[in-house]
Amino acid sequence: MIPSVDRQRHGGRAAALTLALVLIVVADAPAADAATGGPGGVLRAALADLDPGLVTTGRLLDRTVPVSDPLVFDGRPDAPPVPAARWRDLLGVLRDASLESPSWPADREVRERTRGLAGRGMVPLAVLDLACERLRPDALTSGALVRDGGRLVAAAAADRDDLVTRHRITAAAVLDPVLHRGAATRFLLPRDLLITDEPVTVALDPGDGRGWRDVRPGRPLTVRYEATGLHEVRVRLTTASGDVRRSRSEVDVAALDVPDPTATWPLTASLAYDGQTASGVAYVYLAEGHAEVTDPVVVVEGFDLNDDLDWPELYT
Numbered sequence: 001m002i003p004s005v006d007r008q009r010h011g012g013r014a015a016a017l018t019l020a021l022v023l024i025v026v027a028d029a030p031a032a033d034a035a036t037g038g039p040g041g042v043l044r045a046a047l048a049d050l051d052p053g054l055v056t057t058g059r060l061l062d063r064t065v066p067v068s069d070p071l072v073f074d075g076r077p078d079a080p081p082v083p084a085a086r087w088r089d090l091l092g093v094l095r096d097a098s099l100e101s102p103s104w105p106a107d108r109e110v111r112e113r114t115r116g117l118a119g120r121g122m123v124p125l126a127v128l129d130l131a132c133e134r135l136r137p138d139a140l141t142s143g144a145l146v147r148d149g150g151r152l153v154a155a156a157a158a159d160r161d162d163l164v165t166r167h168r169i170t171a172a173a174v175l176d177p178v179l180h181r182g183a184a185t186r187f188l189l190p191r192d193l194l195i196t197d198e199p200v201t202v203a204l205d206p207g208d209g210r211g212w213r214d215v216r217p218g219r220p221l222t223v224r225y226e227a228t229g230l231h232e233v234r235v236r237l238t239t240a241s242g243d244v245r246r247s248r249s250e251v252d253v254a255a256l257d258v259p260d261p262t263a264t265w266p267l268t269a270s271l272a273y274d275g276q277t278a279s280g281v282a283y284v285y286l287a288e289g290h291a292e293v294t295d296p297v298v299v300v301e302g303f304d305l306n307d308d309l310d311w312p313e314l315y316t
Contacts, residue, residue, distance in 0.1 A: 044096070049151045052099050054160050057197070059132035061167075064096040071134070075170035075245030081232070082249050084114075087126055087173035091195070094130055094169065104195055113190065114175045119310065122186045122220055124175040126193040129200060129237055129245060133164040172235035172247035180312030182225035182253035191217045200237040200245075207231035207251070228253045258312045262286045283311045 044063045052058075061070065070093050073079050082090075088107050095102055105113065110126070117124045139145040144158035154163055175193075179185050189202060194217050202215040206223045208231065215221055215235075225231065230252055237245045261283040269278040284293060301309045 046150065046152050049148070049153050051154055054154055054163055055099060055133050056160070057131040057133050057166065058099050059094055059097040059130065060099065060164070061093070061097050061132055061134045064093050066093045070094075070169055071167050073169050073171040073247065075129075075168060075237075075247070077246045079170070079247060082171045082173040082247055084126075084173050084175045084177055084249075087128065087171055087175070090128055090169060090171050094128065094132065097132055105192055110175070110193070113193070117188060117190075118176045121181065122188045123179065123251075124193065125187055125189040125204070125215070125235070126173050126175050127189065127195065127202065127235060127237070127247075128169060128171045129196040129198075131166060131168045131197055133166055136163060136165055139163055168245070170237065170245040170247050172237075173249045174233055174251050177249065177251045178313075179225070179251055179253045180255045180258045180316050182228065183256040185223045185225065185253075186220040187215075187223060188220045189215050189217045196237075198239055200239055203236040203238070205234040205236075207233055212236065225253045225256065228256060255312070255316045258315050259285070261311055261315075283314065285315065 043065065047060065047063055050060070067089065070090055073082060073090065088110055091104060091110070092107060095104060114124050135145065136142075139162070142162065143155055144162040145152055146155050174187075185206075187204065187206065194202070202217070203212045204215045204221065205212045206225075208223050208225050213221060230250055232248055233251055234246065234248045237247075239245075263284040265282040265284060267280045267282055271277075286293070299314055301314065
């Protein structure tokens with residue numbers, strides 16, 4: 001879904017402001033500030049003296065340099081779908097935007113959690129629903145934001161409405177979107193991957209034709225797909241006051257069922273390399289009527305940076 005013209009204009013102005021901030025402060029940024037994380041580190045250093053009382057959400061997007069405008073994920077039904085990698089990127093953007101370090105899982109922990117749940121036959125969901133602020137596109141030209149040496153601060157007469165606009169990012173994703181047991185898929189929303197700033201109830205329409213179902217964090221929800229291929233997964237968040245926000249993702253049902261292996265053999269290398277000994281697993285799947293391996297076909301896992309190829313992927 002292509003963002004609306006209004007969204008594109010807003011995103012373009014905000015991106016231009018971020019670029020302007022980078023250009024203003026980078027020339028004066030001390031080496032230590034510049035070393036804190038590229039342009040994002042420079043921006044965080046430049047905005048370090050901004051009155052935190054003006055940022056009521058505790059998250060200012062101008063402290064980051066996102067790869068694309070995160071505000072297109074605004075909770076509307078027509079917002080773009082959220083791939084797993086984009087969800088992790090949004091989590092990083094909001095982490096960098098936070099004035100205080102949040103307790104959310106790090107990207108590495110999210111990846112490890114995804115692999116761990118997949119190994120237990122579950123498909124992890126993740127939800128972000130957080131308010132944030134962004135400097136107004138005209139904050140510099142209006143004088144609400146002024147330069148003080150290498151820092152950017154609010155003018156004495158500026159109030160919050162002169163300086164920032166308030167937004168909300170709502171994004172839900174399936175973190176392991178290729179399903180190999182589509183006929184009995186267990187979705188799970190871990191409690192620490194429901195990252196919100198207000199209580200919400202969560203409902204899921206997994207695209208299996210059976211409509212919406214309530215999701216309880218920490219409890220698996222079994223979904224039964226009847227066909228392979230792409231399916232849209234929709235998530236609905238409802239607040240105590242009745243506000244409704246939506247997000248969507250996709251899953252690829254590669255197979256409806258994968259049989260268990262006949263046996264699993266642990267492997268350990270007989271020779272060490274550079275002081276370390278490699279290890280792995282061999283899955284054995286015997287043909288009908290066979291009780292032992294006699295004339296095998298061997299499939300070897302190839303280049304697997306994320307270490308997420310396992311028996312279902314190899315079998316499929």
